[in-house]
Amino acid sequence: MTQDTKSPTAQLDRADTRVRHDEGITGEIRAFIDRVRSGDLGMLPVIVGLLLISTVFSTLNPVFLAPNNLVNLLFDAAAVGFISLGVVCVLLLGEIDLSIGSMSGLASAVIGVLWVNTGLPLPLAIAGALLAGALTGFVYGSLRNRFEMPSFVATLAGLLALLGMQLYILGPTGSINLPFTSGLVRFGQIMIIPAWLSYALALVPGAIIIFGGLKTIQQRSAANLSSGGMTVVLVKAAILTAALLFIVFYLEQGRGVPWMFGVFVLFVVILDYALTRTQWGRSMFAVGGNAEAARRAGINVRRIRLSAFVLCSTFAALGGVFSAARLASASQQAGTGDVNLNAIAAAVIGGTSLFGGRGSAWSALLGVLVIMAISNGLTLLNLSSSLRYMITGAVLAIAVIVDSLARRSRASHGRA
Amino acid sequence: MNRASQSRDNGELILRLRGISKQFGAVTALEDIQLDVHAGEVVALVGDNGAGKSTLVKTLAGVHQPTAGAIEYLGKPVTLDTPGKALEMGIATVFQDLSLCENLDVVANLFLGHELNPWRLDEVQMEVRAWTLLQELAARIPSVREPIASLSGGQRQTVAIARSLLLDPQIIMLDEPTAALGVAQTAEVLNLIERVRERGHGVILISHNMEDVRAVADRIVVLRLGRNNGVFTPENTHEELVAAITGATENSVSRRSARKLETQGE
Numbered sequence: 153m154t155q156d157t158k159s160p161t162a163q164l165d166r167a168d169t170r171v172r173h174d175e176g177i178t179g180e181i182r183a184f185i186d187r188v189r190s191g192d193l194g195m196l197p198v199i200v201g202l203l204l205i206s207t208v209f210s211t212l213n214p215v216f217l218a219p220n221n222l223v224n225l226l227f228d229a230a231a232v233g234f235i236s237l238g239v240v241c242v243l244l245l246g247e248i249d250l251s252i253g254s255m256s257g258l259a260s261a262v263i264g265v266l267w268v269n270t271g272l273p274l275p276l277a278i279a280g281a282l283l284a285g286a287l288t289g290f291v292y293g294s295l296r297n298r299f300e301m302p303s304f305v306a307t308l309a310g311l312l313a314l315l316g317m318q319l320y321i322l323g324p325t326g327s328i329n330l331p332f333t334s335g336l337v338r339f340g341q342i343m344i345i346p347a348w349l350s351y352a353l354a355l356v357p358g359a360i361i362i363f364g365g366l367k368t369i370q371q372r373s374a375a376n377l378s379s380g381g382m383t384v385v386l387v388k389a390a391i392l393t394a395a396l397l398f399i400v401f402y403l404e405q406g407r408g409v410p411w412m413f414g415v416f417v418l419f420v421v422i423l424d425y426a427l428t429r430t431q432w433g434r435s436m437f438a439v440g441g442n443a444e445a446a447r448r449a450g451i452n453v454r455r456i457r458l459s460a461f462v463l464c465s466t467f468a469a470l471g472g473v474f475s476a477a478r479l480a481s482a483s484q485q486a487g488t489g490d491v492n493l494n495a496i497a498a499a500v501i502g503g504t505s506l507f508g509g510r511g512s513a514w515s516a517l518l519g520v521l522v523i524m525a526i527s528n529g530l531t532l533l534n535l536s537s538s539l540r541y542m543i544t545g546a547v548l549a550i551a552v553i554v555d556s557l558a559r560r561s562r563a564s565h566g567r568a
Numbered sequence: 569m570n571r572a573s574q575s576r577d578n579g580e581l582i583l584r585l586r587g588i589s590k591q592f593g594a595v596t597a598l599e600d601i602q603l604d605v606h607a608g609e610v611v612a613l614v615g616d617n618g619a620g621k622s623t624l625v626k627t628l629a630g631v632h633q634p635t636a637g638a639i640e641y642l643g644k645p646v647t648l649d650t651p652g653k654a655l656e657m658g659i660a661t662v663f664q665d666l667s668l669c670e671n672l673d674v675v676a677n678l679f680l681g682h683e684l685n686p687w688r689l690d691e692v693q694m695e696v697r698a699w700t701l702l703q704e705l706a707a708r709i710p711s712v713r714e715p716i717a718s719l720s721g722g723q724r725q726t727v728a729i730a731r732s733l734l735l736d737p738q739i740i741m742l743d744e745p746t747a748a749l750g751v752a753q754t755a756e757v758l759n760l761i762e763r764v765r766e767r768g769h770g771v772i773l774i775s776h777n778m779e780d781v782r783a784v785a786d787r788i789v790v791l792r793l794g795r796n797n798g799v800f801t802p803e804n805t806h807e808e809l810v811a812a813i814t815g816a817t818e819n820s821v822s823r824r825s826a827r828k829l830e831t832q833g834e
């Protein structure tokens with residue numbers, strides 16, 4: 153059992169001499185290029201996409217990059233972003249939910265009826281809307297688990313059923329206005345994080361990277377494992393902090409960073425933690441990658457599926473509540489049109505695979521920015537919604553093609 | 569895991585199958601199977617392709633439910649209705665098709681379903697444990713942070729074997745564990761089987777390699793067409809075993825060796 157290539161001081165993970173171990177910044181960059189070449193594109197397409205979109209639209213209409221236009225864009229992005237977060241959860245399992253638009257519409261109708269018409273306190277009304285979401289997800293999950301009903305079909309049926317329910321509870325008037333002075337509507341339209349707080353928050357991720365990196369390095373070297381040096385960590389933290397500070401600074405030239413967007417980012421961070429650092433998240437990826445293997449490893453696959461569907465519909469409901477806040481109304485139109493497609497497209501464009509087992513919470517954030525930038529830019533160009541739909545559809549198709557090609561390339565490079 | 573401490577007397581009956589049958593629609597994969605496994609014993613399960621060996625193992629792993637029959641584990645009747653339950657009770661399995669998640673890395677696969685610190689995964693400890701387990705098996709794995717998809721067949725098999733050891737099970741079932749392994753790695757797996765036996769655990773080994781089977785097995789149980797077809801020991805001759813496996817003294821193996829003798833004689 154002696155390891156012939158191993159010296160007594162060798163680190164546990166550095167025994168194999170065939171592997172090139174990339175150290176430091178250049179190593180990091182080289183590893184990144186290797187990953188992209190093999191089809192592990194990660195966030196690259198979406199960042200390239202964002203730069204491309206900004207250049208095109210700002211040359212066509214300089215207003216696009218005006219700080220206040222971007223602030224508006226962030227308001228819009230947050231509402232759809234919540235829905236998209238849920239989509240990430242179901243896509244990770246290789247499932248789909250086509251009824252998120254209807255679910256968000258139903259949730260906004262529930263808010264309107266319970267809060268405005270019935271006069272229930274707002275928190276209760278919101279709880280009611282979220283509960284409706286959770287129940288819907290529970291039904292989808294159970295249909296999938298008990299009857300092996302493809303989620304595609306179950307949620308397509310749900311799309312119609314939920315829309316029907318939305319129309320039913322809205323009644324003949326069809327539209328309920330939410331009071332403009334209320335906290336909810338102000339949250340959805342005008343509430344802005346104070347400048348000092350925005351700047352302070354922009355420093356947090358860098359600090360977390362540095363402290364987390366330090367701790368990991370300590371733990372790893374204590375356990376006799378290799379640890380990429382501190383320089384990489386510092387450079388990453390510096391770049392990220394600089395970028396965030398610039399973004400905040402730029403937005404502060406206009407109204408500033410919307411609270412709603414801040415809350416959305418907070419949820420992205422929480423979901424990202426849950427997906428990457430907890431047993432539940434590991435199980436999500438396992439079930440998405442190979443459900444039978446996950447089952448044989450002792451994972452309760454049904455419970456994982458159920459949790460994903462419940463999360464998805466609940467996030468859709470939350471998105472619906474915030475959309476209602478954004479529009480200050482609950483109407484028959486809420487959640488119809490391109491909401492469904494936008495939310496799914498955002499997750500896929502952000503790099504969450506339709507085939508399951510790959511993705512991240514951040515894809516909802518980045519993807520929704522792309523989608524909303526396109527929609528916002530086209531609106532600024534006074535293009536009709538017919539053209540907007542066509543272009544958004546084309547962008548989704550491109551994203552799916554990139555996903556499929558990358559998957560093929562990963563398969564041939566042994567990266568699954 | 570605390571099971572490590574409760575080491576058992578050698579010879580104590582751990583697992584007892586009585587009249588296990590399994591039907592897949594019209595196909596009877598297993599019929600009235602009897603099997604005993606004692607502590608500190610290696611039981612080899614042999615039989616031709618399609619004899620039902622993997623089906624039997626999957627039944628014990630909680631993957632399939634038997635159509636009929638009773639399973640006794642540590643003296644108590646049990647139903648193994650989910651793989652999770654079998655694992656919890658201390659029955660670990662290396663499946664013939666390995667059952668790994670290709671999109672996850674080696675560490676994640678090893679600890680799948682049994683991660684350290686569920687609310688804040690302890691990646692460092694898991695990685696250390698992964699390396700020590702893999703070194704015990706003389707594994708040649710370049711990095712435990714690469715997805716399984718990038719490993720060779722033998723490397724994957726080693727990962728699957730390492731995973732079965734992780735929870736320090738009472739019984740470990742290996743379905744053709746050395747089919748894709750190199751010479752050194754096969755030897756390590758055989759060593760490992762002997763170490764597991766010394767610790768007083770039971771081993772069920774499925775293999776088509778009679779040399780390996782004879783090297784480590786205490787008893788050799790033959791399945792044929794889904795039924796028990798005799799229990800042998802390594803002292804039995806090769807011909808007796810082959811006859812039991814193929815179901816006839818006059819079989820393709822004996823004919824072949826007879827032909828060989830003839831041509832040599834000429």
Ligand SMILES: Nc1ncnc2c1ncn2[C@@H]1O[C@H](COP(=O)(O)OP(=O)(O)OP(=O)(O)O)[C@@H](O)[C@H]1O
Nearest residue numbers: 592595597615616617618619620621622623624664
């Ligand atoms: N899931 C299943 N559905 C239907 N039939 C099955 C299933 N699994 C196994 N069988 C059948 O059961 C029989 C026994 O299969 P099994 O996989 O147990 O054979 P085996 O002894 O492991 O063979 P091998 O040496 O080739 O691995 C075969 O006839 C097979 O077709």
Ligand SMILES: [Mg+2]
Nearest residue numbers: 621622623664
């Ligand atoms: Mg088999």
